[in-house]
Amino acid sequence: MRYLHTMVRVKDLDASLDFYCNKLGLQEVRRTESEKGRFTLIFLAAPEDGDRAKTDKAPLVELTYNWDPADYGEGRNFGHLAFEVDDIYGLCDKLQKSGVTINRPPRDGHMAFVRSPDNISVELLQKGDSKEPAEPWASMGNTGHW
Numbered sequence: 001m002r003y004l005h006t007m008v009r010v011k012d013l014d015a016s017l018d019f020y021c022n023k024l025g026l027q028e029v030r031r032t033e034s035e036k037g038r039f040t041l042i043f044l045a046a047p048e049d050g051d052r053a054k055t056d057k058a059p060l061v062e063l064t065y066n067w068d069p070a071d072y073g074e075g076r077n078f079g080h081l082a083f084e085v086d087d088i089y090g091l092c093d094k095l096q097k098s099g100v101t102i103n104r105p106p107r108d109g110h111m112a113f114v115r116s117p118d119n120i121s122v123e124l125l126q127k128g129d130s131k132e133p134a135e136p137w138a139s140m141g142n143t144g145h146w
């Protein structure tokens with residue numbers, strides 16, 4: 001058995017691609033449009049997994065966009081997507097400046113949680129050892145439940 005992907009349904013495809021690709025750094029690997037099913041599937045890979053994704057050997061995020069609006073609610077049974085990052089403070093700075101909600105700030109230099117436009121929780125884990133605490137993160141409280 002091999003892990004393939006995690007699928008999340010998104011309400012606004014442009015806003016989701018802006019968040020996952022432009023802000024978080026994921027790369028589009030492939031997309032499928034279904035006229036009959038009236039939906040679009042977009043598969044995304046993290047930069048380090050991009051090459052493996054070309055041979056379909058990488059863990060992916062599958063965005064499902066239904067062309068007809070639907071209210072998906074918030075299934076608390078879904079936890080989060082998690083990514084290992086090279087510079088947790090630098091990425092959180094960039095995300096915060098671009099308006100992304102930092103739900104749990106990286107004050108320990110190890111772990112942070114941010115939210116997608118659909119309020120999907122995204123965990124960011126610092127690669128290697130935790131970074132030294134850095135202002136202003138060290139003093140920042142949580143901005144919500146996570």
Ligand SMILES: C[C@@H](O)C(=O)SC[C@H](NC(=O)CC[C@H](N)C(=O)O)C(=O)NCC(=O)O
Pocket residue numbers: 007009037039041062064066
């Ligand atoms: C390509 C493969 O990875 C899939 O996940 S296709 C699964 C299929 N998806 C859809 O039909 C998308 C549109 C649908 N309205 C939806 O929102 O899922 C499917 O069977 N989806 C049902 C599901 O529970 O995932």
Ligand code: NI
Pocket residue numbers: 005007062
């Ligand atoms: Ni799928």
